[in-house]
Amino acid sequence: MKQSVPRGLTSRLFAVVGGPVPRRLAQWAALVDEVNGWETQLRAETDEQLRKRSLSLRYRAKSGERLARLLPEAYALVRESSVRTTGMRHFDVQILGGAALFHGSIAEMETGEGKTLTATLPMYLHALAGKGAHLATVNDYLASRDAQQMEPVYRLLGMSVGCIQTPDTSDQRRKAYACDITYGTAKEFGFDFLRDRLLLRRMGRQMSDFLGEGSSHRWDDSGEKPVQRTACFALVDEADSVLIDEARTPLIIGSLGEKARAQVVASFRWAAEHAARFVEDEHYEYEQDTRKVELTAVGRQFLRTLPYPDLLRSVGLIDLYQYIERAIKVHRDFHLDRQYVVRDGEIVIVDEYTGRLAEGRKWRDGIHQALEAKEQIEVTVPTGQAARITVQDLFLRYRHLAGMTGTARSAAREFRKIYKLRVVPIPTNRPVIRRRQQDRIFGTSEQKWEAVVEEVRQLHAQGRPILIGTRSIDKSQYLARLLEQAAVPHEVLNANEIAREADIVSLAGQEGRVTVATNMAGRGTDIKLGDGVADLGGLHVICTELHDAARIDRQLIGRCGRQGDPGTFRQYMALDDDVLLNGLGRERAEKLTRLGQASQSNLDHYSKLFRRAQHRVERKHFRDRNVLLHHERERKKIQREMGQDPYLDTAD
Ligand SMILES: Nc1ncnc2c1ncn2[C@@H]1O[C@H](COP(=O)(O)OP(=O)(O)OP(=O)(O)O)[C@@H](O)[C@H]1O
Ligand SMILES: [Mg+2]
The missing domain is CATH 3.40.50.300 (P-loop containing nucleotide triphosphate hydrolases)
Structure with a gap:
């Protein structure tokens, strides 16, 4: 039987x-x-x-x-x-x-x-x-x-x-x-x-050289060998994050070597350091219409007398002239807090028409890098592209x-x-007894943060451990300041030190612990409840803002109620949250923000609106990913038809 x-x-x-x-x-x-x-x-x-x-x-x-x-x-x-x-x-x-x-x-x-x-x-x-x-x-x-x-x-x-x-x-x-x-x-x-693939191609070239000349195998001498062997099976943990969210970012290996990059950076820095010593009409001429800077013969002569670091020894003079000309232009025409600001160690362009920050945009032709050198922040050299693959x-x-x-x-x-x-x-081993508590919706973020702090204070007084998720690092820091003012001891985490962070998160289940983390910090970390905490009701998770994808919220919530443990969570929202802006568009979002500022009443009936906005952002990301997938497929098809390796660029 x-x-x-x-x-x-x-x-x-x-x-x-x-x-x-x-x-x-x-x-x-x-x-x-x-x-x-x-x-x-x-x-x-x-x-x-x-x-x-x-x-x-x-x-x-x-x-x-x-x-x-x-x-x-x-x-x-x-x-x-x-x-x-x-x-x-x-x-x-x-x-x-x-x-x-x-x-x-x-x-x-x-x-x-x-x-x-x-x-x-x-x-x-x-x-x-x-x-x-x-x-x-x-x-x-x-x-x-x-x-x-x-x-x-x-x-x-x-x-x-x-x-x-x-x-x-x-x-x-x-x-x-x-x-x-x-x-x-x-x-x-x-x-x-990708690195193996580049190496194999180099080896292939050397192999053909070798066949022609009859010399020894050079790749054997250098000891360079591929690091991977074939792999037959891949199991992807956190599969939605890796296979869906990260699928959009291609992995790229730059074509500039370490030394070449260092040289470029040093050249930008050197030029920024000396630009101010060049005098208009003596060392260079400035053309008003085209805003072009050109060194004179005297200027070039002067440049050759300037001290330069060893690293620049092999940079051509013509290139150095250009570096200096660019640095002078930047020195004259680009002003901090007018054309650009420096934020978190990055140059952010100020849009000249709207006066708003143009996040993520960059000036071309080395201007951006020259500015970075002028402001003495990290110089972001474009790396070129030697090999790429998407996740x-x-x-x-x-x-x-x-x-x-x-x-x-x-x-x-x-x-x-x-x-x-x-x-x-797959069914759970034991029933999940994590409990959702009623959403709380506020007109403005200020009111929301206040309420969050109040809830933390009350639960903390009972000894319950609390994990609070925020959407960004600066919001974590903001909340941390509020908690400090309320005299609630707490730990703050951001995405920079994952190992330390995970340690702290894993302690987040001890009695009386208050932990503030970005939403992303939660994934995968295992929070075990301290002694007696289960009797207090387990870990309480507070989501201070909906994320663009509901999955990310569920991951944060999933830090409590593990292995059949008790646990609770609550989601907070405000009418000026980003998810409304991203999901409903600026116009409607701004209307809601104004409404929120005016309203003192209960806004709980807006809950559906938030989920709908979140859903729309999810769908938008889905469409974007599909476009990317399509482009990648087309690109690969063309390269295959031309007999090229779809993962490597033609130039080395
Ligand atoms: N068969 C088992 N017997 C006893 N304890 C177990 C068993 N399987 C898992 N656990 C415990 O359950 C906890 C959670 O495990 P784990 O972190 O692997 O979960 P997960 O499914 O990966 O969660 P997440 O989605 O958050 O990554 C751990 O503390 C682990 O020791
Ligand atoms: Mg896991």
Whole structure:
């Protein structure tokens, strides 16, 4: 008799999918049964016996047996290994999630359900084939935390684990990639791919030189070798962030080398330093109509007498003339707080027609850099472009791709369209008892902040830990000042020091803690409740403003109510919030702002308006991403037709 699905699991699946359980999910639930079937036997075996089993699985996988057939025993082994090393036994729903991941899905598992542990299952199974398995996540901290926490589970079964961190050298990277399993960020995987590709092309050129001349292999002498080997499987954690939100940013390797960049920067700085010593009509002429500066013969002579750093020795004189001419022009024609301002260490152009700041715009022809040098801030040299890849393309290159996140559902269409991956919701191990508290909506942000501080004060007096999410760093700092005035002790985090930040966030569940963080800081960090905190009601999360994507809000909220813990959250909104501006357009948003300033009444009925605005911004971003995808595809098609490598630029 075949008893296929554990009854508890199917009925819970039923509740999650809200109808008959799809066939696939039922099949995977049957796998859970098979995995459970191995448990008693494996429990009785020694570590050594488990390792032997693992070895034999490896052998079978390498001799071509289908991984799907090895799944039940492999998953049971990983579970047993985890029990022995971390003390955690994969819950049935985690085994189910692992099965969904192996079969190439986006597993939507609630925040705090234990995706870190779930990942060990498909990672191990794919690694058996020995063709490389990558786990990609959003930041270095999460990559190294997860690699470290899960390493003992793999090691007991004879699998090696590597982790890529941004500062790593090529040698360290090569070692990490040589491991059975490699953790890292999507960005690092992408840049290593591009660097290898550039290197291989250089090697290819040298190879053809070599064939012509009969000299030795130069690339062997330099010791340069690619760092990656082929990788067959990628599991993407925080899949919505990596595969959807970050898909818009292409990874680009500049064509200017380190030294060339340093030289350009030094030239701008040198010119800025000396520009004021050049005298009009003696050293240079200024043409009123075209606002052009040109050095005279005397000026050129004078320039040659100026001291310059060693780095400029190989810069041509003609170039130096131009640097100085540009610096003089900038010195005469561009004035701080008139044409531009300096904010957060960046030049921001003031639009001459509207007087507003033209965020993100730059002057061309080196003017922008000359200004940066004049203001003694970082000089942003355009890097040129030698190689590029989008996150989308990077992950589409893997033979097998899967993803997991707490927030996938709203992006299901995109996952299917772009990656051909289905979103599969996995039930939680225990019921989620996190409670939403009534939204609070205010006419102006000032009123909103005041109310936030008041709520923090009250809950803090009871000892409840509180996590407050803001939309930006300056808003965190603003709130921190208000809390200081209210004499509420607190910690502030911003996106700069992720490791320290994550440490603080992970302590955020202790009694009496108040933590202010940007929304983005929350993702992936695990907040454990301190002693007695559950009795107080658990962690309380305050969202001070809706983010452009509801998923980001859900991630922040997901820091409480993990693993069936108690927890509450509340969302605050004001009629002058950015989300209304972005979603409804300036005109309507300004009308609402005016209304807000006038109104003293209860604004709770505006709640729907906010969600609608948020939804519109989400759709707008979705359309933008589609346009990008389309352009990328066209570009690649043309390059392929011309016989070029679509990831490398033609010029080196
Ligand atoms: N099988 C298990 N037994 C006991 N504890 C577990 C188990 N699985 C996970 N946990 C615990 O649950 C907590 C949350 O795990 P984890 O951070 O992996 O969640 P997550 O799903 O990745 O959440 P997020 O979406 O926020 O990243 C951790 O403290 C972890 O130790
Ligand atoms: Mg996680």
